[in-house]
Amino acid sequence: MPDGTTTTATTNDLRRDLAAAYRLIALHGMDDGIYTHISARLPEGPEGEKRFLLNPYGLRFEEVTPDNLVTIDETGAVIDDPYGAGVNAAGFTIHSAVHMARHDAVCVLHTHTVAGVAVSSVQEGLLPLNQWSAQFFGQIAFHDYEGIALNLEERARIVSDLGDKRVMLLRNHGTLLLGRSVAEAVKYALNLERSCKAQVAALGMGLTPVVLPDDVAAHTAGQYARAYDKMEEQGGRDPEWDAMLRQLDSQTPGWAG
Template sequence: MLDHKSDIETLRRDLAAAYQLIAHLGMDDGIYTHISARLPDGPDGARRFLLNPFGLRFDEVTASNLVTVDETGAVVDDPYGAGVNAAGFTIHSAVHMARHDAVCVLHTHTEAGVAVSSVKEGLLSLNQWSAQFHNRIAFHAYEGIALNLDERARIVADLGDKFIMFLRNHGTLVLGRSIAEAVKYTINLERSCKAQIAALGMGLTPDVLPDDVAEHTAGQYARSYDAVELNGASDPEWEAILRLLRRKAPAFEQ
């Protein structure tokens, strides 16, 4: 659990970096969708997390304008003064209250992600990217715009212990034991969706990987991620992302 000022500053920096990267990759949706990060519990034990201010595009999010909310949706700290999106709170609070292994929750509405979430087959193990997610994807049926707090229990039940969820007819939801892990999952999930759309769009016969090969590949990815998240190995991919953003959007750290 984070408990030092420097840890919280790093968390804010990394969350702002995630917003900026999603914008840089064209995976944002105007002022909608959210990336959240769990903070240390408040003095009274209340769970708290960081979310983007409502009304800002992802490329406007910085470390200093992130909003702190508690598990009830009450704003604890709001430097920008615009509050947060109620639908964003519904989905993210559900996950953060139930999954203490998830530091970050990243939700997107990309064209590719929405497309794959809108077909019953979901994501097929067609390539190395998508094999990472073999047997590791949960599904939640669409219930309308997520304003009903009662939906939280159903989201949590459908998610179970998985880190990847397709919100049917809606988009994707990704968890990470760190912000970096959630971002890496999201990038590869988006690539997988795009590759599937491209492959099936050729009108040829898709070559789905055998289950054993896909599972082996998923395990290889998992061990690599575990080395960073559990064993403290360096994460050159995340460091490369931070270097990119320091060139392209240096204000994110402010």
């Protein structure tokens, strides 16, 4: 459905899914206090204004609900703030750059996990050591660290380095994932996290790692890509995402408000 013509129900679903993303990232221990963000692009406003959802500043991820998400514009200015705490505008520097350049990105998810930061801090990045990591073969962009992302001029460099990729290792910093839906971004994030954990564990054994041949890794990446494409294109029920929502219902009742 084109921007600006989405129904209220769809917007409500987006708010629910984004709140679920925050809760799932927290549930998997991938949050970083009140820092890092997951943003979602709303349909354009009545005057064509760009609008995004972001977490209220100061809340931990496990405190985010569909009703307390903040609506902001592409500059980070607050449009609607039910909780009244505003947002960490500096934290939206990366997200605004990606959303404005990549209209296929409904959701942008940024993490600082120990495993993700570790893999982002080595020259080789993520190696195709197993099926999990093979899905990202040839699909990862890199952006060199420039300090805490407060400089708006860095946005153009982030976008240039990202290109058409949906996964980025922010060198010495963490990870960035783009999803055509919130569900896709979360699945990318969880799969990337366990890939990084597996790499740290394998290399920490002091034995010789078996790196998959390029052709096998590329074939596996293609298999994953086709599965993701099919799920997004069919626009229907997503059994994996449904299972994640049931996990939230079971382990964090009341998360949806």
